[in-house]
Amino acid sequence: MQFAHLAQRLFNRPLAIHRDKAEVIMAALAERLGVTRMVNVDGAAIRPNASFYDEDDGYQYRDRDNGYDLVGNVAVIPVHGTLVQKLGTLRPWSGMTGYDGIRQAFMTAMNDEDVKAVVLDVDSPGGEVAGCFDLVDTIYGARGDKPIYSILTESAYSAGYAIASSANKIYVPRTGGTGSIGVICMHVDFSKALTSAGIEVTFIHYGDRKADGHSEIPLSKEAFDRFQADINTMGELFVETVARNRNIAARQVRDTQAVTYLGADGVTKGLADAVAAPDAAFRALIAELA
Structure with missing residues (x-):
């Protein structure tokens, strides 16, 4: 059972938790734990869509998450x-x-x-x-x-x-x-390491660009340019989206050049x-x- 360890932590052992909150946890995990029906000590069924308000912490809890x-x-x-x-x-x-x-x-x-x-x-x-x-x-x-x-x-x-x-x-x-505010992609070239280890990799493919980006071969200029174009497209989408959301100029967002800002600087x-x-x-x- 995938959740066997979790079940062992929940069942047949003392827990320092409010009863109602324990019911929330069980309702959320019941299906994964193989529990088909839950009842209170008095035999009353726990309602799957019930909710309650905990005055201790001000949270509204629901049996169904x-x-x-x-x-x-x-x-x-x-x-x-x-x-x-x-x-x-x-x-x-x-x-x-x-x-x-x-x-x-x-x-x-x-x-x-x-x-x-x-x-x-x-x-x-x-x-x-x-x-x-x-x-x-x-x-x-x-x-x-x-x-x-x-x-x-x-x-x-x-x-x-x-x-x-x-x-x-x-x-x-x-x-x-x-x-x-930027996009990044990594390409790792293992070709020299493989050659040093006496390993030769041969790609058999249909389509001239099918093997582009594989780590077993160097990244060609054509592949780099194509991948960079995709990154640029996604980056501009990011810039335009933030500019719209924050109601500021796209140039202002683009000029950040993916820098991070602490607190008030942001x-x-x-x-x-x-x-x-x-x-x-x-x-x-x-x-x-x-």
């Missing part, structure tokens, strides 16, 4: 770690967050009557280009329906910044960062709206909703 937490009437969506196109989970997992999970959580939150605003809790160095800008366009297109804030905890770089920029406002802490460059600790930024949003 929608990919966000309700803090009052604000949906908080985590955008943490390396960003990938398809992760297949609603929450960050193993140091990664999927664009698919963010999209699902965001769309659910926007259609949730209990949600009056959305916070993107961003702490990411970036990730894959694939899927990123489609997600950014989805979030940007929802502006005006509900307030959307990006609260950085701690930094938003590259693809992480692209997502952060889709919100109405961006708050960055003093030691947090923004920027790295505000000066137009990449964030204010410097604030995450809790202070959240209180500012709550004040706006009042």
